Amino acid sequence: MPGARAAALGPIFDRVLDTAGMRALEAAAPPDVDLMHNAGRAVAAALLRRRGAAPARSFVMLIGPGDNGGDALIAAALLADAGASVTAWASRERGDPLADAARARGVRWRVWSGDPDPFVHDVRQADCVVDGLLGIGSAPPLRGAVSRMLAALPQVDGQTRAAIDVPSGVDADVGAADPCAFRASLTLATGPIKLGALLHPAVEFAGEQAALDIGIDAAAYEAVPTALVDAPTVRGLLPARPAGGHKGTFGRLAVVAGSARYRGAAALAVLAALRAGAGLVTLASVDAACAAAAPLAPAATFAPLPAAAGGQIDASARGVAHAVGAPAAVLVGPGLGRSESTDALVHGLLDAWRDLPMVVDADGANALAERRGALEALGRGAVLTPHPGELARLLNLPRAPEGRDRLAAAADLARRTPAVVVAKGSPTFVCANGRVWVLARPNPALAAAGSGDVLAGVIAALLAQGAPPPAAARLGVWLHSRAARLAAAGDDRGVPIESIADAVRPAVNELR
Secondary structure, eight states, X not given: OTTTTGGXXXXXXXXXXXXXXXXXXXXXXXXXXXXXXXXXXXXXXXXXXXXXXXXXXXXXXXXXXXXXXXXXXXXXXXXXXXXXXXXXXXXXXXXXXXXXXXXXXXXXXXXXXXXXXXXHHHHHHOSEEEEESOGGGOOSSOOHHHHHHHHHOOOOTTXXXXXXXXXXXXXXXXXXXXXXXXXXXXXXXXXXXXXGGGSTTTHHHHOXXXXXXOSOOGGGGTTOOEEEOOHHHHGGGXXXXXXXXXXXXXXXXXXXXXXXXXXXHHHHXXXXXXXXXXXXXXXXXXXXXXXXXXXXXXXXEEEEOOBOTTSSBOOOHHHHHHHHOSOSEEEEOTTOOOOHHHHHHHHXXXXXXXXXXXXXXXXXXXXXXXXXXXXXXXXXXXXXXXXXXXXXXXHTOSSOOOXXXXXXXXXXXXXXXXXXXXXXXXXXXXXXXXXXXXXXOOOGGGOSTTHHHHHHHHHHHHHHTTOOHHHHHHHHHHHHHHHHHHHHTTOOSOOOHHHHHHTHHXXXXXXX
16 A cells, blocks of 8 residues: 555655656556555545544545545545545535545535535534645636635634645645645645745645655656755764764864954854864954854864954965864855955865865855856865855846745756755755755744854864765755754744754754
8 A cells, every 4th residue: 555665665755846747757657556546545544644543533625626636535535434524525516436436435525605604614623624626737826616715714723734735726836825825734745745835935835744655666756856855864964973083083174254244153153063063163264253253162273364454354375274274174154254355265265175075155155256167166075055145146147036946046056066056045955966955944033144154064064074065965954954943942033043053963963
């Protein structure tokens, strides 16, 4: 039965597809595989697992006219077989065998007539409302009976709202959403999770998302180039921590960051790097930035550098390299500020340390945008971490890209450079070697100054510990996100960024 093979089907549960990709996967399935019945069975099994074994279980199934409604009807019949009380509310009459079979097995059948009162009454009595109205073949705006049904849905405290494949009213490709789209607490993707459901605003309607095995062979998923970043996919990426190790074993990291104006950026990056397990972190910066970092990260070492009149570092790449010694990895950019001398320093360090693993962040990335050929000259050990504005500057775009356009821009940048690209935002995209990984865990607590400095420090620390750049990037963005949730403890604003850096350590331990 689909779902029983989960342990052997890793790619099914971490891959991400758009509508065209899913249609191609379905078309390639053997003709003896009944995808709709497999989907319905998988949905019913998932709902029964989540409802538990309590004898009182009641469901309202919202039934549309197409295949998504067919999935819901099959699930409804199986839920009724399991002893649940099931009412199907159809957007219009269906006279097909699936509807007949559901009615024959005890599913109470109702059809929307335009009067919301009986519909609202049934919804209020249900433990769970399941959306099987539209699926991936539709796009907002909502129309007709489906629009009116969803507009009439009452809010019921404690009620589970589950969408089949994607919530009705959202676009499975670009993430657009009708204001009346079904607001799910759980989305059960039939097959891989759909890309649009990971993008804003659709992700705000999707709730928790889970992929279901619908019987497509696991080998068919191997060629899908887009995957999730989540705990199961990054757990195996943690660098080893041998019991006999010492600070040199766990990586010497050089951080070239900070200025008199942006002294906190360097401090946050250093603190995050230490909490992510780097053995020795050396900050090379102006006195003001070193002084700000010392109380926050007393275990760090410091290489004070001369300052220009504007407070930026005024040193040559040779001088910085001499001051920090022989690092295992380097972080360049947070809080450097922009000047001719800092741009020259960035390019000099990229040339001098081209063979070292390196994170290029913030003003380091901005310096790259100013020099033709700089992206192509990055080493294969580099990780580039642009936010949307920096992504636009690096690609000479007229404006910061959003949504799926940002994914396209990140993938384009990754084709132009040997570096791994971490396109920061919600969601965050990691692009390397023709692959894309998506971290879709919206968290407004991260929408604050300094958040990117913490992420850069985490990724750099993982590089220093020997993680390959694509692994360091994927693991780093997950740890950063998880640390923010631990530090926020349910809040979404005013969370001190240094507390997020501190929470990287418990995030690592939780993952282990």
